[in-house]
Amino acid sequence: MADLQEHPDGDTLADLVLPVYGDDGVCLTDYGPDPVVAFGGAPRTSEQRQIEAIAACPAGPVLDAWLRGLDLTVLTPAILVEVVAARARMEAHQHAAMLDAVAELATRPEMAPDWSPLAGAPPTHPSVAADELAMRLGWARVSANKAVNRALLLNGMLTATGQALDTGHIDAAKADVIATGLTDLPYQAAHAVETAVLPDAAQCSRTQLEQRVAREVRLADPDGEAGRHTLARRGRRVTHPRRRPHGMASMWVVLAAEDATRIDGVLDHTARAAKALGDPRTLDQLRADSLRDLVVGDVPSSDGPAFEVHLDPPAPVLPTPRRGSDWLVTTTRRQPVRPRPVEPTPTATVIPISDPAPDTAVTEPAPSNVAVERASGNVAVERASGNVAVEPAPSTAVTEPAPSNAPTGSSASATASGAGPTLPAPTGPTPTDPTPSELGSGTSVIEPAAMPGLTEGAPGTAPTATVRRGCGRCSGRPGAEVRVTIAASTLLGLDDEPADLDGYGPIDAVRARALADGAIWRRIVTDPVTDQVLDVGRERYRPPAGLAELVRTRDGTCVAPGCTVPARRADLDHTTEYQRQPGDPPDQPLGRTDADNLGPMCHRHHRLKTDGGFRLRQIQPGLFEWITPAGHRYLVRPGTGRTHDATADPHDASPPF
Numbered sequence: 001m002a003d004l005q006e007h008p009d010g011d012t013l014a015d016l017v018l019p020v021y022g023d024d025g026v027c028l029t030d031y032g033p034d035p036v037v038a039f040g041g042a043p044r045t046s047e048q049r050q051i052e053a054i055a056a057c058p059a060g061p062v063l064d065a066w067l068r069g070l071d072l073t074v075l076t077p078a079i080l081v082e083v084v085a086a087r088a089r090m091e092a093h094q095h096a097a098m099l100d101a102v103a104e105l106a107t108r109p110e111m112a113p114d115w116s117p118l119a120g121a122p123p124t125h126p127s128v129a130a131d132e133l134a135m136r137l138g139w140a141r142v143s144a145n146k147a148v149n150r151a152l153l154l155n156g157m158l159t160a161t162g163q164a165l166d167t168g169h170i171d172a173a174k175a176d177v178i179a180t181g182l183t184d185l186p187y188q189a190a191h192a193v194e195t196a197v198l199p200d201a202a203q204c205s206r207t208q209l210e211q212r213v214a215r216e217v218r219l220a221d222p223d224g225e226a227g228r229h230t231l232a233r234r235g236r237r238v239t240h241p242r243r244r245p246h247g248m249a250s251m252w253v254v255l256a257a258e259d260a261t262r263i264d265g266v267l268d269h270t271a272r273a274a275k276a277l278g279d280p281r282t283l284d285q286l287r288a289d290s291l292r293d294l295v296v297g298d299v300p301s302s303d304g305p306a307f308e309v310h311l312d313p314p315a316p317v318l319p320t321p322r323r324g325s326d327w328l329v330t331t332t333r334r335q336p337v338r339p340r341p342v343e344p345t346p347t348a349t350v351i352p353i354s355d356p357a358p359d360t361a362v363t364e365p366a367p368s369n370v371a372v373e374r375a376s377g378n379v380a381v382e383r384a385s386g387n388v389a390v391e392p393a394p395s396t397a398v399t400e401p402a403p404s405n406a407p408t409g410s411s412a413s414a415t416a417s418g419a420g421p422t423l424p425a426p427t428g429p430t431p432t433d434p435t436p437s438e439l440g441s442g443t444s445v446i447e448p449a450a451m452p453g454l455t456e457g458a459p460g461t462a463p464t465a466t467v468r469r470g471c472g473r474c475s476g477r478p479g480a481e482v483r484v485t486i487a488a489s490t491l492l493g494l495d496d497e498p499a500d501l502d503g504y505g506p507i508d509a510v511r512a513r514a515l516a517d518g519a520i521w522r523r524i525v526t527d528p529v530t531d532q533v534l535d536v537g538r539e540r541y542r543p544p545a546g547l548a549e550l551v552r553t554r555d556g557t558c559v560a561p562g563c564t565v566p567a568r569r570a571d572l573d574h575t576t577e578y579q580r581q582p583g584d585p586p587d588q589p590l591g592r593t594d595a596d597n598l599g600p601m602c603h604r605h606h607r608l609k610t611d612g613g614f615r616l617r618q619i620q621p622g623l624f625e626w627i628t629p630a631g632h633r634y635l636v637r638p639g640t641g642r643t644h645d646a647t648a649d650p651h652d653a654s655p656p657f
Helices: 035-039 046-056 061-068 077-106 129-137 141-154 159-167 172-182 187-197 206-220 222-233 257-276 283-295 448-453 509-516 545-555 603-610
Strands: 004-006 012-015 242-244 248-250 307-312 347-352 378-384 481-487 499-501 505-507 520-522 571-574 598-601 615-620 623-627 633-637 642-645
Touching: 046 077, 061 077, 077 129, 077 141, 077 159, 077 172, 129 141, 129 603, 141 159, 141 172, 159 172, 159 187, 172 187, 172 206, 187 206, 206 222, 257 283, 481 509, 499 509, 545 571, 545 598, 571 603, 598 603
Parallel strands: none
Antiparallel strands: 004 012, 242 248, 307 347, 378 481, 481 499, 499 505, 571 598, 615 623, 623 633, 633 642
């Protein structure tokens, strides 16, 4: 090891070599006399000399080879801590090397396609390098875009930060803090901030470094803060649910600081008010449920007492009195104290809601959306929060919904044949409502009791029911709905196979049955052997509602590798173009509008296939082949969430799934 530890005056103290340990953990390296003694310092122990040598070794092949040869079981705790620090430096070094490769890939011409203006404005991320990496590594597209942006920044404007990452002086998290804080700064200001924070970045925690960067940014470019806030405010958003263990999900809200503070104040006030009224839930649970109630309006009875939340307008700020006699005075110096105006605090009024009388007829507007999901032994279920908790009697048959041209109101409500509550009539067909042509002339609305008529594995359909269910204590919000695909055998209680919650993933059978109870059902035919939706091709460009639902149900998500955008939020794309594109030869074969040539694609991947240089082929219904601009080949069956890297496979090899 040739690295030197130098005195502040420039004199060499000693050659620092990495220690060598015996089988019993004893250091075999003789460091000789401590050089600090010559400068008037107290001699250090052998362990301190070893720690000094390990800490002074930069990341690289020498340190990597030394770490590989260690027996961790014989080392002392102090040396083990330094080994962890050395591993962190090596991790930073490897991360910097990866970003170098990412930056080189992003500069290749294959990663910069010509985006056609016919499809709209160029995308936010014109480079397809992130999409190439996302498919190969299974990264989220957001993470891949972030890696490309960081790579270009650390290999360009923030070269010093990239070098600090390469040597292990800072880790990837701290490099990300610096890059995030300096992204929108002019070059001179960014260089000044980097010079100020980088030398001591290793001694800061990530939060401390964020604070230092923010302070230095304000000092280096105070006039640009308003513009940066305006630009950052454009990125406010609410994410879609992300899966958490045990049937939970998480969402992120990005807002301006003042808006987030106001929302936090409302939730905190609501939770504390409900707690004071005797609610047994914790404050965290009350804050979460209050947010749900304010947005969705669905309060399940299992969550305890329901509360109606009314936002209170902030009290007006009274003007400060002008006369000195009205001012408060102290008891020591008799100096007047002028009251300062206080910012109004957002509050909310929480009112308990009692249960409605059991014999009271409840009428509510019909939900604006209903669900269509797959079948052959599977039942698609949707529950809208705007529905009412009204159950028909066990022996009551549910009648057909009123026609779309029927008058609205209680007089047009469909009712059960026996005594029972009034059910609302739909006000008209919605984009996803089943029409008689979709359900078939022989299809009728049936009760869940008719489910045993279905046999497992036989080609057939799942029943459709119009029984509506909801909270019963609150009216809900339009569009608040869930879709669940559940096997008929599970719905009947014959097994406990998990169901699929659209946009989330698998949920347990108990929760699925609870959601299915009283929901809206439709029937869709599937193949009894492959469990794939049967092909019902049509010869027109825009697929009819039934075919669109069949394809979306078959694939479940976007058909791109690793993409989890639900099919209901994706475009339906013709794998082989339905219309001739500019530049295509006259004999170019055109695609049909059928299940063999349709697949859901999110907006980004749709643009990649159209203009980004990515090629797509549907080998068989629901099995897609992607070829990227870099030449990698992937096989995807989105209905199962499986992706196979077939780049090195023979082209005549059979698909693995």
